[in-house]
Amino acid sequence: MKSIINILSIFISSFAMANIHLPAIFADGMVLQRNAEVTIWGNADPREEITLKADFLDKEYKVKTANNATFKITFKTPKEGGPYTISLKGYNEVSLKNVMLGEVWLMSGQSNMEMSAAWGIKDGDVEMAKANYPNIRFFTAGKSAAEFPQKDIIGNWAICTPENAKYFSAVGYFFAQRLHQELGNVPIGIITSAWGGSAAELWTPQYVFDKKPELKEGFKNLQSNENEYYPTKTSVAYNAMIAPINDYKIAGAAWYQGETNTGNASSYESLLSSMITAWRKEKGYEFPFYIIQLASYKGWGDATAQIKNIQRKVAQSVPQSGLVVISDYSMLDDIHPKDKKPVGIRLANLALTDVYQKNTTSKFPIWKSVEFKGNKAILTLDFAEGLHFKNKTSDQFEMAGADKKFVKAKAVIKENQIIIEAKEVKTPVFVRYNWGNEALPDLYNKANLPASVYSNEK
The missing domain is CATH 3.40.50.1110 (SGNH hydrolase)
Known part of the structure; x- marks a missing residue:
């Protein structure tokens, strides 16, 4: 009797078929990237043929599972839309519903x-x-x-x-x-x-x-x-x-x-x-x-x-x-x-x-370069149209020589540049803006977007 059970067990297992398994990221309600090469992957029996269909695709995609029981199917998505259904069929069938492209x-x-x-x-x-x-x-x-x-x-x-x-x-x-x-x-x-x-x-x-x-x-x-x-x-x-x-x-x-x-x-x-x-x-x-x-x-x-x-x-x-x-x-x-x-x-x-080439007011003032001339530092910024201090003047700029002993510096805006100087620093090497744990920005562009913290120290 025991030998018969063993034979039956072997016979049944030889015909056992593993279900397609998909990672959690593939589920009802998901969004796939539009206008792109996308990949759906998962697990199934080795050499099992998997067929993928979707009502936004004009053809089926077939692949055989690798010997490590994994598969990947890559296909091109069209423009945005949905809801769609994606089905993957092997020994069983998995349907992903309410899928959007976006x-x-x-x-x-x-x-x-x-x-x-x-x-x-x-x-x-x-x-x-x-x-x-x-x-x-x-x-x-x-x-x-x-x-x-x-x-x-x-x-x-x-x-x-x-x-x-x-x-x-x-x-x-x-x-x-x-x-x-x-x-x-x-x-x-x-x-x-x-x-x-x-x-x-x-x-x-x-x-x-x-x-x-x-x-x-x-x-x-x-x-x-x-x-x-x-x-x-x-x-x-x-x-x-x-x-x-x-x-x-x-x-x-x-x-x-x-x-x-x-x-x-x-x-x-x-x-x-x-x-x-x-x-x-x-x-x-x-x-x-x-x-x-x-x-x-x-x-x-x-x-x-x-x-x-x-x-x-x-x-x-x-x-x-x-x-x-x-x-x-x-x-x-x-x-x-x-x-x-x-x-x-x-x-x-x-x-x-x-990314989407929309004309939005989005660019923050960006520190481009610093140049030293005598006892002055000239900071140049990009996206600096309408550059201004929130309170007309700024106390957020500091300057130091090679000794890195920073002192407050006077700052003047000239178009897309800020010229700073401090009488205590004859040969400036380092400058910084908005430095410190409680510092709040006071330099903005026309879009009323603030400039970042800045330091030219390495």
Whole structure:
């Protein structure tokens, strides 16, 4: 009897057919990038033939599962539209319903990116009551850490309703709302993968640290601060919350992080630049990357200004990158500024100008160069039309000689240049603007957008 059971078991198992399994990012209500080569992937039996159909495609796509039980199907999406249905058929059939084609953006960072109306934002109840946009969809990644890159991600797609929106990233929501309206109601998909308190090292692939071991050395100061709310090991958030969606096509990404890295600011420039490069390498294309600069906060000392200046430098040196300045919305006694709507709108305006070629008022004054002539420093800015001081004069400029002993400097605007001097400094070498933990900007352009923190120190 036992031998008969064994024979039957072998016979049955030889005909067993594994169901198609898709990662969580592929689900009802999702948004796929329009006008792009997109990929859907998953698992099935080795050598199983998978057929993909969609009512926006004019042909079927077939592929056989590899010997490691994985498959990928790449196809070209048309212009925006929906709702559509996508079906994948092998030994079983999986249908993805209510799929939209539109613009997909990734939002990442720490608590200020994660922060939702449910946390308490300015005018949150009023704004969320209006958040009825059926063609805006959000995927919020669940917090997860892993030692090695994962294949699946925790999370689900949700349609933007007043009930759902209050739990979305507030910055992501206001960004999506602005894009949706300005692009003529094109569907918008926002993937939020953020973790409050997380250092940038958590979001950076391990091979970056293998190539640049000094970055891991710089992280030791933060690793010693064990925390019950977030992990303190390199790469673990990237492995679990970014790597699983590397093949998911996006239009661009936004990064709102840096608070935790005030503890090791010296390595942040190399780290952030390397992280952006690595993310792009893994996706296989140079997508736009926008950095939301930290607001001022009195609890960090000069490290606040250092991180903000590094964010400026990275945004100016890394191709296809940009900076969103928000210091004029600072709450000096709160690490989490409550007014998130201007942040989302400023971010969206940059994307509308750079990515979608819309004529929006979006460009912040950008520090272009510094030149020393005698006892004066001449700072030149781009996007400086209508450059002015908020209070007619400024006390935000400082100057120093080679000794780096900074003193207040007098500043005068002349078209797109600022000429500064200080009688105490005969041979200036260094200049800086808006430096310090409680410094608020006072230099704006015609669009009433503030200039970033600036220092020419290395």
